[in-house]
Amino acid sequence: MRLKQISVFLENTPGHLEKVCQALADGNINLSTITIAETRDYGIVRAIVDKPEEAEKILRDKGFFAKLVDVLAVEVSDTPGSLSKILSRAAMAGINIEYMYAMTRPMHDNPVMIMAVKNIDAAESILSESAKAPLV
Amino acid sequence: MAQNWNDKNGDFHPASAMDFLPVEELRRIQSQRLVALVKHAYDNVPLHRKRMDELGVKPEDIKSIDDIVKLPFTQKTDLRDTYPYGMFAVPMGEIVRLHASSGTTGKPIVVGYTEEDMEVWNASVMRCLLMFGVRRGDFIQNSFGYGLFTGGLGLHGGAEKLGCTVIPASGGNTERQLMIMRDFGATVVSCTPSYFVHVIEESHKYGIDMKKLPLRIGVFGAEPWSEKMRRFVQDNTNMEAFDIYGLSEIAGPGVGGECPEHNGIHILEDNFYPEILDPETGKPLPDGEVGELVITTLAKRAMPILRYRTHDLTSIIAEKCPCGRTVRRIRRIERRSDDMFIIRGVNVFPSQIEAALMRVEESTPHYRILLERKKDLDTVTVEVEVSESTFSDGVSQLENVRKRIQASIMNIVGIRIEVRIVEPHKIARSEGKVKRVFDYRNI
CATH class of the missing domain: 3.30.300.30 (ANL, C-terminal domain)
Known part of the structure; x- marks a missing residue:
């Protein structure tokens, strides 16, 4: 299934990530998962939250550069080889995964992989079999 | 006056004579040269003629150096717009050298020199070197870049004319620079000041003690620098550091230099006439007030430049210099009127x-x-x-x-x-x- 991920541009300097998290906390936004892609000078914070549209507005109001991006959420059973099975299906269909990170959910045994792909419509139908369970 | 031809040891060098002329004599020469320059520029450079016509100024109106204020300005954009040879006042057959400025949008500014211009330029650099105390017999390692940039070949010509042993090291490759400095026995180094600071820092890495080298004089220019950098160089070597001023549009290095008083730059004003103007209004400012330096090339044939707006901010030091030179001094250039760096x-x-x-x-x-x-x-x-x-x-x-x-x-x-x-x-x-x-x- 599809989720809206919030991506935030951040300078690679102390205190900036804290400001983002504080802004979200003040807006009563819950983080399900968060990850950072970093370069020497800046990073991109990617997060799955309970209220993405609100989160985007809060961060923009605070002067951050935030953007909502469609990503795929694919449930992966907590057993050896299950991720590899999903990925080989993606590979056979010629789907390139730009980046990927994991999210756990309370009350669920299986984790969910968050994946960014170029052609999300095609990818969703191919990988959807493993994305039936309710998510966030 | 005569006891001080060459600041350090007083030995006479005729090439320095122009630095010490009585003021009236200097003004007379400047007037004579300005009259000839304006006629030459008006007759041979369409842009100068057009600008003078617009102001209603004829060459006959220029009778002495005081009339310089009647002349139009030349801007950097004029030199760019006439790329490559539009400002040249002589047939190309008389041009013996071309240089070009670095780092300008798209096209560079091309400057040309006749044989006579080369003589004047080399002599100007030589006079600056004499001012610094450089003499025949010195080994000068010239680490300004050679090529279209005026720094390398400009310094080279003046040093050779003076009779120094020139080591044309050009820029870069610090390890090699240090090796040459030590093995060739350089007594003078010329380069950008920031590069020499870098050379000093690196010297430890190659086990070279800068204080054990025979270096005695540093000739630094092509970028702004400060007393702090002078102190760093002088504390870490046995050198005395001198500022050489110039800009390629006017000639290259050698427009002026510091005497051993280290208090301002003497402009060789028999060749390069300085004015200080209010950068906003273009009106002349009294000596001592900070404004934009404007230079007229009194002795250039290939590319005569009337009242060039340098955008360098400085002031003229009116007081007579204790070194005895009568050519006026400007304060060190620390700022520009146009944000250029x-x-x-x-x-x-x-x-x-x-x-x-x-x-x-x-x-x-x-x-x-x-x-x-x-x-x-x-x-x-x-x-x-x-x-x-x-x-x-x-x-x-x-x-x-x-x-x-x-x-x-x-x-x-x-x-x-x-x-x-x-x-x-x-x-x-x-x-x-x-x-x-x-x-x-x-x-």
Whole structure:
């Protein structure tokens, strides 16, 4: 299934990530998962939250550069080889995964992989079999 | 006066005579040269003729050096717009040398010299070297870049004319520079001051004790520097550091230099006539007041320049110099009226950075330029704010934009400049003139 991920541009300097998290906390936004892609000078914070549209507005109001991006959420059973099975299906269909990170959910045994792909419509139908369970 | 032809040991060198002329005699020569220059420029350079006609000034109206204020200005853009040879006043057959300025938008500024111009230029550099105490018998390691840049060959010509042993080391390759310095026995080094500071820092790495070398004089120019850098050089070597001033539009190095008083730069005003003007109104300012330096090439044939606006801010020191020279002094140039900065000997204007940014679709007009000194080398970083079109969630897209901006700047400015993408609204917005250049070099 599809989720809206919030991506935030951040300078690679102390205190900036804290400001983002504080802004979200003040807006009563819950983080399900968060990850950072970093370069020497800046990073991109990617997060799955309970209220993405609100989160985007809060961060923009605070002067951050935030953007909502469609990503795929694919449930992966907590057993050896299950991720590899999903990925080989993606590979056979010629789907390139730009980046990927994991999210756990309370009350669920299986984790969910968050994946960014170029052609999300095609990818969703191919990988959807493993994305039936309710998510966030 | 005569006891002080050459500051240090008083030995007479006839080439320095022009530095010490009685003022009336100097003015007479300047007047004579100005009259000839204006006629030559009016008759042979369409741009000068057009500008003078617009002001209603005829060559006959110029009778003495005091009439210089009647003449039109020449701007850097004039030299660029007439690329490559539009400002030349003699047939190409008389041009024996071409040089070109570095780091200008798209096209460089081309300057030409006749054989006579080369004589004047070499003699001017020689007079500066004499002022610094350089003599026949000195080994001068010339580490200014050789090529289209006027620094390398300009210094070379003057040093050779003086009778020094010239080591044309050119720029770069610090290890080799140090080896040559030690093994060839250089007594004088000429280069940009920031580069020499770097050489000193590196010398420990190669086990060379700068104080054990026979070096005694440093000739530094092509970029602004400070007393702090002079102290650093003098504390870490047995050298005395001198400032040489020049700009390629006028001649190259040798427009002026510091005498051993180290209090201002003597402009060789029999060849290069200085005026200080209010940069806003263009009106002359009294001696001592800070304004824009404007120079007229009194002795140039190939490319006569009337009242060139240098955009360098300085003032004329009216008091007589204790060294005995009568050619006037200007204070060290520390600021410019147009935000231009000099980095590794290349002139860069913020407008060029802006032009480079404009060529990259996704970049924003919100940028600032940071000048820093890292490990004794000057670095430039351009900070550009992230924008809607730059930011698309992926690092690779952002990096792609960053690299394209960098390539675009390289293309226009000619040097590699770091580009950093920063958070939005980090760069102050301002209603009036936006401050673009932040100089943290602390020179």
